[in-house]
Amino acid sequence: MNKDLLLWDQTIFREEQYFELDFLPENLLHRESQIRSLQFSIGPALRGATPLNAYCRGAPGTGKTSAVLKVFEEVENATQKVLPVYINCQVDSTRYAIFAQIFKKLFGYPPPSSGISFKKLFSQIAKHLVEKKRVLIVALDDINYLMMSKEIDDVLYSLLRMHEVQPGAKVGVISILSDMTLDMAKDLSPQVQSVFLPEEIVFPQYSVDEIRDILKYRIKYGFFPNVVSDEVLEKVTQYTCEAGDLRVGINMLKRAGLNAERRASRNVSVEDVEKAYEGSRYVHLNYVVRSLKKEEKMILKCIVDSGKQELMSGELYDCFKEKTNLGYTSFYEMVNRLETLKLVTLSSTGKGTRGQSRIISLPYDPKEIERRIDL
Ligand SMILES: Nc1ncnc2c1ncn2[C@@H]1O[C@H](COP(=O)(O)OP(=O)(O)O)[C@@H](O)[C@H]1O
Ligand SMILES: [Mg+2]
Secondary structure (H helix, E strand, C coil), X not given: CCCCECCCCCCCXXXXXXXXXXXXXXXXXXXXHHHHHHHHHHHHHHCCCCCXXXXXXXXXXXXXXXXXXXXXXXXXXXXCCEEEEEEECCCCXXXXXXXXXXXXXXXXXXXXXXXXXXXXXXXXXXXXXXXCCCEEEEEEECCHHHHHCCCHHHHHHHHHCHHHHCCCCCEEEEEEECCCCCCHHHHCCHHHHHXXXXXXXXXXXXXXXXXXXXXXXXXXXXXXXCCCCHHHHHHHHHHHHHHCCHHHHHXXXXXXXXXXXXXXXXXXXXXXXXXXXXXXXXXXXXXXXXXXXXXXXXXXXXXXXXXXXEEEHHHHHHHHHHHHCCCHHHHHHHHHHHHHCCXXXXXXXXXXXXXXXXXXXXXXXXXXXXXXXXX
């Protein structure tokens, strides 16, 4: 029998969970300084004092969520006196929903399903924190979802001024934003700005070498030895850089492994990776399209509806203006944002005045984009 073939009940995966997107690895490579900054902000809480607020920003897939969860895990293992609560603002996007999560974490059960007023919910939380001398730290992940619903001021205000209603309450907020072009401070009222004052922690894009390192680590723990060659790793790294999101690479490893198993092979081939990329590249698209504002989706829709893969910026603006009544400056900002999210590619015609003469093209099949924008 050919020993390179896999029997039906054999697998090349040592630990498949290393390729799940919500898997939190033991080591976050190349994020030492960001983790140290987070620890520094939280530090006072460990000594029973009010922590500093923090503001983590960086493109999708730069390890923000993972870094915060890592530090929260450490805090929970170290002490009961600090209560870290992680909120996914896409899921819990109202002040009430967020405080209900805090309540649940604090008491171990959700607030009564018959419903209690926000005021009551708030005061029960605040009282408990003071009585038990616990410091609350709330991470608001993907806080742009609160910016869309305009809940952001109320949420931050209630958290950061808790001590005014309940003297002795100590609260810190870590906000997380996957967008380098949005300025969160601009969206806050002056009253909230004056109490928030966060330490900014920047998560830069990973370099090619860093991406290779991170993927190598997953391969080492996720697959059995010698399943993935250096050549294959190189291919995955290259595609991950192209997509600009580590999620794509991690998902690609899983799919490529499954492709190899389907061929009953003990090794992942370059073709397995290529086939995997066709599916995995949409992991990024799925993830970022959800975070777009309505007007940004309109821009994509204009390109899709034109039936062309690319449009001149002037042509695109005409379509956009008709749908939204917004001016060129807003349009221009949104196009730039779409570019940083790798949803459009910009190039210059070399003619005309700057900005007006750019070509805006879609790096994805327009049908795939259309399927994901609900307008
Ligand atoms: N430094 C790192 N080391 C190992 N895995 C990482 C690292 N940074 C990100 N990842 C992985 O990449 C994926 C995206 O990371 P995540 O923390 O969710 O990014 P973000 O919140 O910035 O979008 C996750 O599966 C995560 O485990
Ligand atoms: Mg995240």
